[in-house]
Amino acid sequence: MVPSHHHTSVLYDAAIDALAVRPDGVYIDGTFGRGGHTAGLLERLGPTGRVIAFDKDPDACHAGWVRFARDPRLTLVHGGFETVGQWVREAGLEAQVDGLLLDLGVSSPQLDNAERGFSFMRAGPLDMRMDSSAGETAAEWLARADARTIADVLWRYGDERQSRRIAAAIVRQRETQPLQTTTELAQLIESIVRRSPGGSHPATRSFQAIRMHINGETDALESVLEQAMDVLADGGRLAVISFHSLEDRIVKRFMRGYAQPPLPPVPAAPRPPAELDIILRKLRPGPEEVASNPRARSATLRAAQRRRRR
DSSP states (O other), rough: OOOOOOOOOTTTTHHHTTTOOTTTTTEEEEOOSEEEEEHHHHHHHHHHOOEEEEEOHHHHHHHHHHHHTOOOTTTEEEEEGGGGHHHHHHHTTTTTTEEEEEEOSSHHHHHHOGGGGTTTOOOSSOOOSSSTTSSSSSHHHHHSSSSHHHHHHHHHHOOOOOOHHHHHHHHHTTTTTTTBBHHHHHHHTTTTTTTOTTOTTTTTHHHHHHHHHHHHHHHHHHHHHHHHHHHHEEEEEEEEEEEEEEHHHHHHHHHHHHHSSSOSSSTOOOOOOOOEEEEEEEOOOOOOHHHHHHGGGGGGGEEEOOOOOO
């Protein structure tokens, strides 16, 4: 069964506008999802324009190949956006991409599918892999990692104050029966973390942290940002939508670093020229979008433009 492509892309108009799409341009959607942003790019392109989209998720790729089968302007690649640089080089498109869009995090269809194991709200196997065809599942990692490693992940990616207690409980639990399902993990966390009135579910931060670790999300983000400097054409634009403060800090630091390079170690040496112009420092969704799409509440959009090479 082909998954539905009904999915609301966060900050849809703002992200497409930030790329300043040219009808004959070449654009990359690094996180295809269910094709919301890709469709927006295609709508603004002419017959000679081109979109290359990437996604690790086989389900997303299958849905996209069916949905856009008749549009020759789209190339959909089963792979993470950290492979963008290699793909572009092999395609002979280095320094010819007019825009790169990244919509980070997990998509609504992934959350809604219990079999993927991303959500504590639905009973399913403890998987959490973006690419369900490869790599270690969350259950496998939790069955082998030591308590300190688990605690570090929960603290770094989830800001979970009870990270050590949760990690210790996971290790104790697996001595009798390793965790296998989302509900088992959620219930264990609920027994440790108190739910505050009106607050989020106690397992929210831990599930997010484990997912980010299993998929190497911050490493992939740092990699693709550096690759963007070689991929983008002069005047090409980079737009990133993040949902996590750590990811937003990575994007912010990257853009600032290339917009205002650090002073050289030798005082007499000239400062290297800036390579980016920041065109959008921080855009958050408005109250109407948050009301219609609660997933948007933590989204942040930043954008920058590649300066002309010397």
